[in-house]
Each structure stands twice: as C-alpha cells, then as structure tokens.
Amino acid sequence: MLNNSIRLVARLRPLQHTRHFSHAKLAFQEKPSNIKDFPWLLNRSPPRISKYPYVHAPSSFGWMNILPASLQHRLSVWLATRTVHLNTGSSYFPEQFLLGATFASRRALNVLSQYLNNPDENMKKELEGMINIDLLERYTKAGKECLTGDEKISINLPQIYDANLGDVWVTLGSSIAFTHTRQYEILEWMTLKLCLKAANVDVEEESFRDYRARVAKGLMEGVHIRVDVEVDADVVYKISRGDEILLYDEGRRTLLVQFETPYFEPAHEMVSGRDPENGEPINDWSWVISDIDHLITKEKLDNDELMP
Numbered sequence: 001m002l003n004n005s006i007r008l009v010a011r012l013r014p015l016q017h018t019r020h021f022s023h024a025k026l027a028f029q030e031k032p033s034n035i036k037d038f039p040w041l042l043n044r045s046p047p048r049i050s051k052y053p054y055v056h057a058p059s060s061f062g063w064m065n066i067l068p069a070s071l072q073h074r075l076s077v078w079l080a081t082r083t084v085h086l087n088t089g090s091s092y093f094p095e096q097f098l099l100g101a102t103f104a105s106r107r108a109l110n111v112l113s114q115y116l117n118n119p120d121e122n123m124k125k126e127l128e129g130m131i132n133i134d135l136l137e138r139y140t141k142a143g144k145e146c147l148t149g150d151e152k153i154s155i156n157l158p159q160i161y162d163a164n165l166g167d168v169w170v171t172l173g174s175s176i177a178f179t180h181t182r183q184y185e186i187l188e189w190m191t192l193k194l195c196l197k198a199a200n201v202d203v204e205e206e207s208f209r210d211y212r213a214r215v216a217k218g219l220m221e222g223v224h225i226r227v228d229v230e231v232d233a234d235v236v237y238k239i240s241r242g243d244e245i246l247l248y249d250e251g252r253r254t255l256l257v258q259f260e261t262p263y264f265e266p267a268h269e270m271v272s273g274r275d276p277e278n279g280e281p282i283n284d285w286s287w288v289i290s291d292i293d294h295l296i297t298k299e300k301l302d303n304d305e306l307m308p
Contacts, residue, residue: 034148035151035239035247036247037142038146039139041293042249043235043249043251047293048294048297048298049294049298052167054190055188055189056069056072056189057072061189076191079170080169083170084225084227087270088281088283089280090280101227102163102233105160105257107130108130111123111127112127116140116153117153119140131288132289134290135289135292135296149241150241151239151246152240152241156235157231157233158234159233160233161233163231163232164229166227166229167191168225169191169225171194171223171225172194172221172223173196174197174221174265177195178195183197184198185197194215194219195218196217196218219267220266222264223261223263224264226290227259227260228257229259233252233253233255235249235251237250255293256293257289258290258291258292259287260287260288270283270285271283
C-alpha cells in the first residue's frame, strides 16, 4: 500500500456546520518578538523540510540504487506499512488508525494549549499519554521562553476534513544499537532501519549463512514504528493577553502529525495475543504523538549536520 492512498471523508466531520477559509488570515499587534518565536507553523509558512534527505541503500544492498529514488521510497513505505498492517490487523490499520489519529490530534492540541497556559500535574500526566516526552518538553520549554507575561495560547482544529497516510518509519533490532555503535551495525534505507549485532569476523570473511542468521536475529530483537499522518484541517492559532489579541492565524492546511509506538524488545511484545474469533492481533499499548510539522525531525537533522 502506497502512501497517500487512504482517504476518509464522511467519518471526519466533527462539526455540524462548515467553516469556509478561502484564504489564511494572519493578524498581530505590536508585541515582544519572542511571541513570534513559539514553534508553531503558520498557515502561510513554508514547510520546515521541503525535501526530506532519505538515505539510499547501503553498500551491502547497493544494487538497489539502480532504481529511481522515488521508487525506492515507495517500496520502503510499502514494506513499512505491511509491517504495521500485519502487527495491528486489517480491521484496524489504516482506516481506524487514521480516524483515531484525527481525534487524538485535536484533543492533544487542546490539552497542550491549556497546559501551557496553566501548568498542572494532572494535565501533564494526561499529555504524557498523548505526546512523547521529547515533543512535550520542546513545547513546554518554548512556552516558558515565549509566553513571558499574561499571554494565553490557543491551538484548535475546529474542523477536520480528511486524513491520509504519509511516510511510515520502521526500526528493527535492539535499541542498544544507537548507544553502542561499536557493537552494532545500523543499516538504513529510506524509511527503514535494521540494527544488527556486529559480526565477529571481517565482513569479507563472513559466510552468507552467518550473515542471514545475524539478520534474522536482528529482526526479532526489537521493533519501533512511526507513522506520519497528513491531517487536512482548519487550524486556528491565537496568542492573546486579556481581551487583546497579539497574534491570530487561521486557515485550512495540511497538519503533519507523527505517531509512534513504544519500542518493543523483543519484537513479538508488540502483539500480546490473537482474537479467537478472527485471528486479528491484540495490542495492549497506545500510540503517542512524536512530532508535529517536522519540529523535532528538523532540529535533529540540523544537529546531525553539526556533529563531526
């Protein structure tokens, strides 16, 4: 299944009336410049990443690079999508997942706004069940730096029109690989990563049988999945102080919301059982939002470029 192939129309109409935004609207009063620094993408702003730098096939699979990059990308997303489909069930992914993603996005942004305005431990616990720690800390830090007075922030999705699958990212193997790089080999291709225990011999001396066994073991050591959801919605973003509106931005645009699973180690922990009636996987975990409009992704890419 290729990305952008799933559409939901009738089921994504949470309001009884329809808002018509023919043009994005942006208005702001004289205000401290730090308010404009809050990391929320305005409707007319360009995307944070215009062209993602996908990694081409590693040298051990270099023959794949004879294929056009666009075809490699579609193939990797298809393989990643199949992985999600097989581990969550055909009755759930992608349609039920997309439906839940739209509701979760609206709820998370609403609670996040409330939390940034009035930090509360109970609200924080609720947010931690919806947003991963990196993204939550990023927005919390930005709120403290940019909302310095009596400013209040509001981010709402008054109407959601549609939702589509974007990129699907799958990492297979032990999470230790990312902190013990000398002991592991990380193979990356487009939206897929495979973490393998380093060979005990030189690559040239390793037999194909041993290599295949090493790959098979890596596949079962762990799994982590991220799914980009392209939410077509009316987005209203406002910062105010009392009755004074300091910044107001509204418009219909695509909100890119990324969801992730826990890191399951070993990989079979992702599925806790099978439904006795239909054989569908049983999952006793929840997705959380890991990025919005490439905020975390862009900053990680920038940091990687700065590293020697």
